Amino acid sequence: MPDVFISYDRDDDAQVKRVVTRLERAGLDVFLDTERIKPFKSISDSVRAALNGSRVLLAYYSVTYPSRWYCQEELTAAYLAGDGRVLLVNPESSIDHIGPERLRDTLIASHPATKEALDRLVGEVVARVAETGGVIGDFGGREPRWLTERPRAAAPNPFAGRWAEQWWLHSALRPIGPLTERAPAPVVAVHGVAGIGKTALAVEYVRRFGSAFSGGVAWQPEREQDGADRLWVLDDVRGEPAEVRRLLPREAACLLLTRDPRLAELGVSLELGDLETELPEDLSEAASGDTGLRIRLGKAGAVLDPPHILDGLYSTPATQLAPTIDRLLPEVRDSWDAVRVFTAVAPSPVSVLLLADALAVARGTNRAAEFESAHEHVVALLSRGVLRGSPLGEEFELPPAFALALRQGDPEPAQAERLRAATLRVLTLRTRSSRPAVASRSQRTKLDEEEQRGAHRVLNELRYRIAVRELPSGEGSLQKALGSLHTLMVRLREIRADLHPLALRRSTAVRPGLESIFGRLLDDLLPHLLTRWHPRLDEHLELRPSDVGSNSHELAWPHNAELRKELAQFQAEAREIANELGVLSGTPFAR
Missing domain, CATH: 3.40.50.10140 (Toll/interleukin-1 receptor homology (TIR) domain)
Structure with a gap:
């Protein structure tokens, strides 16, 4: 040999x-x-x-x-x-x-x-x-020691790659080598849209790497199966982050598979993207978001030419899309009108504001009346793995494969056409309004007054939250501070939704503008701080011993000083923004 x-x-x-x-x-x-x-x-x-x-x-x-x-x-x-x-x-x-x-x-x-x-x-x-x-x-090649029944789900045969992801998982789930002292049991959250291949990846990872966990592997385990040097696999996890956190093991490494990107905050996270295949570019783009469809199209390519396959995806019925339609219909049944707006512009992203505007045009209401419902639909579709995007982001995307499937599976084609027309009308109006426009004197006066009221509301939100109030060294709760900033983000989005688009002007060299202020807070400062620190602090707080007080445990966090420093930097920039809002609102900001 x-x-x-x-x-x-x-x-x-x-x-x-x-x-x-x-x-x-x-x-x-x-x-x-x-x-x-x-x-x-x-x-x-x-x-x-x-x-x-x-x-x-x-x-x-x-x-x-x-x-x-x-x-x-x-x-x-x-x-x-x-x-x-x-x-x-x-x-x-x-x-x-x-x-x-x-x-x-x-x-x-x-x-x-x-x-x-x-x-x-x-x-x-x-x-x-x-x-x-x-x-x-x-x-090599040893079978893992199973503590539960093996999963019924099987990876595509042969398993379609994802080698980089498997190595990443192994590094995250076993962050320290077996001959040195072990780190606290890691939690790794793999999230992605429905059908992207999360379970298939976990099955193959366990098949190849599972024997590295000497205590065994448990798929959908019971609480009593917790233990050192074990691997838990929790598949298709749904629910609020706080609820799911209570399900996690204390000693075993945990691989959490979910459609909901909000659960990424529970540990180290990996968003699973499209499988790399040898599909031609146009077929690859059409199948984006659905690994099963990519594999089916790859097999069809062995006997049919790509243009013929692509035409088949747009015909009725498209047999290649049937599994995708069956998987998605239960997830969208309560959000069809919102889905229709996304399918109208897919694969272009849609913001909550655009969705609210399109629904308002179609229903004869206004943005304020539709905003809360639009936001709820986006959160629901995101958590069910229908949309791509960050929970703290401003825009969300319906994968092209899902758009093809949902157009064919829509039970009310006439309503779909009405929503498509409403969405295109909103986009046309936005394009026109983005050009330099001269408003009448009376209209401009009303818009100025609306901008002034909006600036005053934003200033009040900043003034009465931790955004501009200093947090003395060693005092105050960082958990409450971050919670306050998260609430601030939600309130700012609501305020912006209430304002007329023409009242949202960009800053110039001589005057501040609300659109630019919202952009700095919602697209830059707040997401950067919250996505970096909120999950890390929550993870530390979960490890608090029962005999240690919350404040003492938080002060003992190794990153306490670092977070306070970044929070102070954020507050300095927020105070500058508050001064600009004082100019717009006519109410000077006083610390």
């Missing part, structure tokens, strides 16, 4: 063969597969047998190596066999392409461009082979 298995991108074969020749001259038995393998294909049974029978794996880790599925499959199998069975050669000038970072510990001599460098590389490989007993197959 081979001493050394060579793992490499076939495009690097010329450089690799030079290394192989020198290894063989040193007396090593080297396995080098020269068969051309497509980037998105797995390895053959014969190559897998050679890998399992080798002592060590030598990876020629060029910049294209991580994108080759067969390379990642070989590397993973050898790495999980442990005992230093992976050696990396880096032919590039930097190590940025080598990930995760723990792989960098396996680097040996740098690129063997000279005879001396090649000699050093051969010497290191010879020494490693001599000190390594057994073969990779003796230790």
Whole structure:
């Protein structure tokens, strides 16, 4: 059996063969597969047998190596066999392409461009082979110890890649190596739209990496199955973050799978995006958001040409879309009018304000009457995995695959057309209003008065919240401060929704404008502070011992001073904004 298995991108074969020749001259038995393998294909049974029978794996880790599925499959199998069975050669000038970072510990001599460098590389490989007993197959490929029934869901056969995501998960779920002191049990939240492949990714991760958890793996576990060095997998998790937090284990590492991006705050998070495939660009764009559809279109491409497949997606009925329609209909049944607005402009993003305006035009009401309902629909669709976007963001997107499916699955096509027309009318009016316009004197006076009232409302919100009130060092609650700022964000959105679009002017060199002020607060300052610190503080507070007071526990947080510093910086900028609002409202800001 081979001493050394060579793992490499076939495009690097010329450089690799030079290394192989020198290894063989040193007396090593080297396995080098020269068969051309497509980037998105797995390895053959014969190559897998050679890998399992080798002592060590030598990876020629060029910049294209991580994108080759067969390379990642070989590397993973050898790495999980442990005992230093992976050696990396880096032919590039930097190590940025080598990930995760723990792989960098396996680097040996740098690129063997000279005879001396090649000699050093051969010497290191010879020494490693001599000190390594057994073969990779003796230790790798072990089944995880199951504490529950295995999940019924299965990954696509063969599993469609996601190697980078699997390595990321392993680094996040096992942040410290097994021979050193363990960190607190991590929580990793994988979120993404419905059907993007979260469960399939978790199934494959557990299949390949699950044996690393010596205590076992539990899928949808019971509370009594908590324990050290175990992995919990919680699938299709729904609910408010505070409710879900109570379900998390205290000792086991936890992989949480959810459609709801709000749950990302419960731990380290990964938003799962589209699967990388060999689909033509137009088909790839049409299938964006739905991994199952991408796989079905890939299979159809083996017998049909891309234009024919694409036309089939727009025909009625489109059989390729049937599984997508069946999955989405239960999730949108209470929000059809909102969905119709999103489908009218997909894949362009939609803000809550645009949604409220479109609903108002279609129903003969106004923005203020529709804003709260529009916001509730967006939150619901986001949490159900129908929309993409950040919970604290301003705009949200319906994936193209979902738009195709929901247009075909709409039970009221006439209503869909009315909402489409209303949405286009709002967009047309916005385009016109964005041009320089001259309002009548009476109209301008009313708009100025509305702007003044709006500025006064915003100023009051800033004045009576932590936004401009200093938090003395070592005093006050950071949790309450962040909660106050979150409420401020909600109130600012409500105030902006109440104002006429022409009352929202941009700042100029001579006067401030409400539109620019809202932009600074809602698009920059508040999201930056809250998304960075809110989840981290909540995670610390969850670990409070029962015999330690809330204030004492918060003061003991290692990041306490850092957050207070950033909060002070935010307050300084908020006070500048308050001064500008004082000019607009006619009520000077006084600290």
